Amino acid sequence: MTTTSKRPFIKRFKTSRRHYVFDVNSNRILSVDPEVYEVLGDYQHLTYQNILQKNSPKFGRNKVGKAVKAIEQAIAREKLFLSSRPQKLSNAGLSPEEFQEVYNYRLRQIVLDITEHCNLRCHYCSREWNQGLRNYRRRRMAEQTALKAIDFLHAHSGQSEKRSLSFYGGDPLLEFDLIQRCVDYARNKFSSDCPRFNVTTNGVLLNRNMAEYFARHRFGVTVSVDGPRSVHDRHRVDSHGKGSYEKSVLGLRRLFEAYDGKTADLISINMVITPPYDLDILQELWEEQRWLPRDISIQPNYVNTEFTNFLEKYDCDPSETVYRRSRRRVFATFRRECIAGTPRKTPLVFSFIEPAMLTFYNRRVYDPPRTFYPLNGCCIPGNRRVFASTDGKLWLCEKADGCPPLGSVFSGYDSQRMQELVDTYDQESLQDCQRCWAVGICSLCFADALSDGNFDPEKKRRNCRGEREKLTSQLKTYCSILEKNPKAFDYMKTITVS
Numbered sequence: 001m002t003t004t005s006k007r008p009f010i011k012r013f014k015t016s017r018r019h020y021v022f023d024v025n026s027n028r029i030l031s032v033d034p035e036v037y038e039v040l041g042d043y044q045h046l047t048y049q050n051i052l053q054k055n056s057p058k059f060g061r062n063k064v065g066k067a068v069k070a071i072e073q074a075i076a077r078e079k080l081f082l083s084s085r086p087q088k089l090s091n092a093g094l095s096p097e098e099f100q101e102v103y104n105y106r107l108r109q110i111v112l113d114i115t116e117h118c119n120l121r122c123h124y125c126s127r128e129w130n131q132g133l134r135n136y137r138r139r140r141m142a143e144q145t146a147l148k149a150i151d152f153l154h155a156h157s158g159q160s161e162k163r164s165l166s167f168y169g170g171d172p173l174l175e176f177d178l179i180q181r182c183v184d185y186a187r188n189k190f191s192s193d194c195p196r197f198n199v200t201t202n203g204v205l206l207n208r209n210m211a212e213y214f215a216r217h218r219f220g221v222t223v224s225v226d227g228p229r230s231v232h233d234r235h236r237v238d239s240h241g242k243g244s245y246e247k248s249v250l251g252l253r254r255l256f257e258a259y260d261g262k263t264a265d266l267i268s269i270n271m272v273i274t275p276p277y278d279l280d281i282l283q284e285l286w287e288e289q290r291w292l293p294r295d296i297s298i299q300p301n302y303v304n305t306e307f308t309n310f311l312e313k314y315d316c317d318p319s320e321t322v323y324r325r326s327r328r329r330v331f332a333t334f335r336r337e338c339i340a341g342t343p344r345k346t347p348l349v350f351s352f353i354e355p356a357m358l359t360f361y362n363r364r365v366y367d368p369p370r371t372f373y374p375l376n377g378c379c380i381p382g383n384r385r386v387f388a389s390t391d392g393k394l395w396l397c398e399k400a401d402g403c404p405p406l407g408s409v410f411s412g413y414d415s416q417r418m419q420e421l422v423d424t425y426d427q428e429s430l431q432d433c434q435r436c437w438a439v440g441i442c443s444l445c446f447a448d449a450l451s452d453g454n455f456d457p458e459k460k461r462r463n464c465r466g467e468r469e470k471l472t473s474q475l476k477t478y479c480s481i482l483e484k485n486p487k488a489f490d491y492m493k494t495i496t497v498s
Helices: 034-040 048-059 061-078 096-105 126-130 143-156 172-190 208-216 229-235 245-259 320-340 347-361 415-433 457-484 490-494
Strands: 010-014 019-023 028-032 109-113 164-168 196-201 220-224 267-273 297-302 386-388 393-395
Touching: 010 034, 010 457, 019 034, 019 457, 028 034, 028 457, 034 048, 034 061, 048 061, 096 143, 096 415, 109 143, 143 172, 143 386, 164 172, 172 196, 172 208, 208 245, 220 245, 229 245, 245 267, 297 347, 320 347, 320 457, 347 457, 347 490, 415 457
Parallel strands: 109 164, 109 386, 164 196, 196 220, 220 267, 267 297
Antiparallel strands: 010 019, 019 028, 386 393
């Protein structure tokens, strides 16, 4: 079903100082007069006379008439405020043949789930909650499977400038010997064009020998630390219920010692944020660990409690009160530092907000009407990364639990299934996306729309509502900062987006 609306495809929003319009077809953010802002809300919905009747008491008949004329001129001369809606969602406008070429030759990263075993029993871990379901059992990846996955990366990354081989779990340090054998095999397989190596760990087992090995091979290492001791030890516990903060931080410190200061883009922290979502207290990590660099990369993730009773079992207060209060402080700090020209002074604050601001800053401006819209925030399957589970099956990524497998490291990609995945997302999302102003800047992906391998429209719509609220808030923040300092985001010119 195709929408026939003639109303402008726009999003109107206001800051405390100005009125704005986000023009969906062009991707432009426009500051407009109040009367133009109000008239745009009724344009092609009410007649000219009704628009005059409704808005003249507030602005005067003359100003309202000029506003209508300005809108008509913008449509005719600049192709702004068009009613055109997306007729199709696509992977960067790729044809089926181009799509096939991408996943056959441009794979950039393969993530190996080398073990489902873990030395911790984190309360929110999806694997802990899945035990007992679908005959779940903890498995390890056989060496033959791991080496076959490396062969797969080699065979499918011929046109990629950068390649990555990543180790995941469970906790992959339980299989440190296998990691070393994989690294040796990859170095021999790729010769001089060796991939970059990465590992994600809770850090508990990270001894000096491992740290020195990772430093020697220039590994990118992500260590999971959820904040200061009081926050981290609340849910990141071992099999005896004891907190893991001390050991995780010790492992992180050993890394910094081994890397000897050469850590840019190599060492990062993964931080899972749980109720009551108090963002203020997380900053105390740097008070407790004063040696920890303030410019370390932070990857914050809100806990995923879907299909669990985590909130009830651990008496978590999901109240919005604490979260909203601390979130306001985070945004206020971000604004203050950007406006003052001292960005990234507070690392945790910027890790929450900077990616969205960077997206707006780097957004592409189009000549409307748009010829295609992306599949929201979906990656191109088989391009940016692919996840190999312990049995060698290939999946979109380590977070796409509800998506179907894409093939295996032994038999290769299932091209029909991959095309069906893209086509289904397009067909099932299009009707909603035609009515949604956020369609071109949406970050939702396959993982937000699929359950048990099938498209789940209700799940997608729930996530859509939250996405629109988030993007509206971010647009207001972006514009309110530029109002006070038009050069506030100029520092982003130097940021490389992977």
